Amino acid sequence: MLRQSLQPGRWRPFARSLSSLPINVSTAPTTEETTYSLKELARRKRKTEWKRRQGGQSFLDHLIVHVRAGKGGDGCVAFHRELYKPFGPPSGGNGGRGGDVYFLPTHHLTTLSSVTPRIRGNQGSHGQGTWQGGRNGAPLVVKVPLGTVVRELTKEEVAKYNFKDEWEAEEEALAGLSPEERLEKLRAKRWVHYPRYQDNNLKRAEFKEAERILWKEERARRIQRRRRALNPLFLDLDTAVETALSDDSPLGLGNRESLGHLIASGGAGGLGNPNFLSTNHRSPKFATRGHEGEFITLSLELKILADVGLVGMPNAGKSTLLRALTGGRAKSEVASYAFTTLNPVVGVIRVANDGIFEGWRGEGVVHDETQIEEERHLELMEQGAFADSLTRNQKRTGAGHDTAYSGHDFDLLEEFRFTIADNPGLISRASEDVGLGHSFLRSMERSLALVYVVDLSGPAPWDELRVLRDELETYQHGMSARARMVIANKADLLGCDDQNPQLVEDARRKLQRLVEFVEEELGPLDVVPVSAKFSNNLTKVVGLMRGYVEDAREELKRSRESKTE
Numbered sequence: 001m002l003r004q005s006l007q008p009g010r011w012r013p014f015a016r017s018l019s020s021l022p023i024n025v026s027t028a029p030t031t032e033e034t035t036y037s038l039k040e041l042a043r044r045k046r047k048t049e050w051k052r053r054q055g056g057q058s059f060l061d062h063l064i065v066h067v068r069a070g071k072g073g074d075g076c077v078a079f080h081r082e083l084y085k086p087f088g089p090p091s092g093g094n095g096g097r098g099g100d101v102y103f104l105p106t107h108h109l110t111t112l113s114s115v116t117p118r119i120r121g122n123q124g125s126h127g128q129g130t131w132q133g134g135r136n137g138a139p140l141v142v143k144v145p146l147g148t149v150v151r152e153l154t155k156e157e158v159a160k161y162n163f164k165d166e167w168e169a170e171e172e173a174l175a176g177l178s179p180e181e182r183l184e185k186l187r188a189k190r191w192v193h194y195p196r197y198q199d200n201n202l203k204r205a206e207f208k209e210a211e212r213i214l215w216k217e218e219r220a221r222r223i224q225r226r227r228r229a230l231n232p233l234f235l236d237l238d239t240a241v242e243t244a245l246s247d248d249s250p251l252g253l254g255n256r257e258s259l260g261h262l263i264a265s266g267g268a269g270g271l272g273n274p275n276f277l278s279t280n281h282r283s284p285k286f287a288t289r290g291h292e293g294e295f296i297t298l299s300l301e302l303k304i305l306a307d308v309g310l311v312g313m314p315n316a317g318k319s320t321l322l323r324a325l326t327g328g329r330a331k332s333e334v335a336s337y338a339f340t341t342l343n344p345v346v347g348v349i350r351v352a353n354d355g356i357f358e359g360w361r362g363e364g365v366v367h368d369e370t371q372i373e374e375e376r377h378l379e380l381m382e383q384g385a386f387a388d389s390l391t392r393n394q395k396r397t398g399a400g401h402d403t404a405y406s407g408h409d410f411d412l413l414e415e416f417r418f419t420i421a422d423n424p425g426l427i428s429r430a431s432e433d434v435g436l437g438h439s440f441l442r443s444m445e446r447s448l449a450l451v452y453v454v455d456l457s458g459p460a461p462w463d464e465l466r467v468l469r470d471e472l473e474t475y476q477h478g479m480s481a482r483a484r485m486v487i488a489n490k491a492d493l494l495g496c497d498d499q500n501p502q503l504v505e506d507a508r509r510k511l512q513r514l515v516e517f518v519e520e521e522l523g524p525l526d527v528v529p530v531s532a533k534f535s536n537n538l539t540k541v542v543g544l545m546r547g548y549v550e551d552a553r554e555e556l557k558r559s560r561e562s563k564t565e
């Protein structure tokens with residue numbers, strides 16, 4: 001296999017002399033010689049490019065879904081049969097109700113990829129003889145990520161998708177038929193007849209009366225649906241649905257999981273023939289069919305609810321930063337080519353009272369490219385390094401563990417928690433759909449604070465900042481005002497060593513220039529030089545982010561209170 005040795009020296013020019021910069025510097029560890037496969041890298045690159053060419057299909061933050069609730073089951077025409085009872089009463093059961101469709105916002109999803117574009121509720125089952133009613137269709141609960149905005153499309157918008165509701169589809173199927181044929185088809189969709197009794201039924205006054213009532217009901221349903229269309233559904237699913245808990249419900253029934261928000265209700269079940277029994281008509285030989293479920297076309301838009309959003313050019317090190325801040329738990333891919341990240345990835349930062357966060361392994365711990373880390377992990381595994389490691393349950397009960405194991409490796413007292421979203425890279429002219437475009441910024445619209453990430457080792461990090469600011473503004477006027485910090489990443493790459501004080505001086509000047517630029521053009525933002533790869537200065541970043549989130553939450557609370565007053 002084609003392999004290439006990486007020179008370890010290239011990774012660690014982060015020398016002691018840099019400690020004169022306002023960052024908390026420690027010497028990066030000597031990395032063993034690591035190899036990685038160029039072939040594999042090329043494969044990944046191809047995959048990324050292919051994904052990009054899909055025109056955002058794999059970037060699931062916007063989706064059109066057609067939802068049809070379950071159809072009701074048909075009623076049944078049957079008569080009771082018993083020995084010595086030749087003419088038993090009508091005994092056809094009613095059809096079951098069609099299943100409703102619910103949307104349940106959940107923390108466990110971060111994209112809409114698990115939501116299918118066509119959702120069909122469960123059908124109710126048909127009624128049967130001996131008064132057996134059909135079973136109701138089970139409700140269908142579709143899980144959507146928290147932060148999804150659900151909007152019903154208008155009639156004009158739906159027309160584009162060529163999707164018809166129950167009556168429109170019927171009208172289309174009947175086009176061009178003669179009035180007799182038309183009536184026959186309409187009836188076939190609404191009535192169930194006892195075998196060979198159809199003609200007989202149609203002549204009976206009781207049937208005509210039942211049919212009149214049925215048409216009237218149907219008209220009322222149409223009017224109701226038209227009225228509902230005047231009030232299109234709009235749901236902003238930004239809070240998890242509370243589990244339905246009630247004190248007075250019987251034991252075991254109170255703690256039922258909530259189904260979420262009702263989106264479309266199932267159709268009613270058909271009526272069995274006993275429903276048409278009257279003093280004049282002792283053996284009705286017809287029943288009705290179940291109704292179609294409600295049909296609705298929705299646009300789902302995901303606006304991730306991360307507290308902090310990272311905005312930066314490709315390769316600035318956003319994903320590395322997220323991985324370093326979450327101790328590698330956030331599985332954002334890191335590689336040395338542009339547009340590695342294609343979807344926003346959200347990570348949770350848990351901060352202890354002394355400012356240490358979960359995943360913090362100390363200064364200088366390396367967070368390398370995903371591929372290299374995977375290979376290193378595999379190598380360790382082959383050497384048997386994990387042979388004796390315990391599972392979570394073993395740890396809990398294992399010998400020598402006198403204290404209760406919390407089930408989590410973060411045994412510090414958690415004091416504060418916030419979420420942070422890593423975004424795909426933003427480039428100049430993203431608003432004209434260059435690169436990945438900037439549609440993914442919609443997931444940042446609700447972030448409480450934005451953080452710019454720039455590559456300090458690049459020739460002109462200030463130009464990057466200008467582009468980022470302009471692109472944010474093009475996307476949404478006033479959005480750049482939410483930026484609170486500039487992270488000058490890759491500070492380790494600024495050539496510094498003890499022998500050459502000139503390089504340190506150059507680095508200091510570059511940082512100074514960046515600070516001045518920020519002051520002049522962007523306003524009072526914090527500028528923090530870090531090295532995400534070598535975990536330098538990250539506690540400072542977390543401390544500052546925590547401050548922004550606390551301020552913003554406080555502000556939000558105040559504005560909500562003033563609104564309710």
Ligand SMILES: Nc1nc2c(ncn2[C@@H]2O[C@H](COP(=O)(O)OP(=O)(O)OP(=O)(O)O)[C@@H](O)[C@H]2O)c(=O)[nH]1
Binds near residue numbers: 337
């Ligand atoms: N030396 C050094 N390299 C870094 C640092 N942070 C990131 N890198 C490297 O920079 C490259 C790009 O890092 P990513 O984290 O994938 O960058 P990104 O901003 O997420 O890129 P996109 O997802 O393409 O937008 C990788 O090769 C990283 O190893 C750092 O602090 N120091």
Ligand SMILES: [Mg+2]
Binds near residue numbers: 332422
């Ligand atoms: Mg990335």
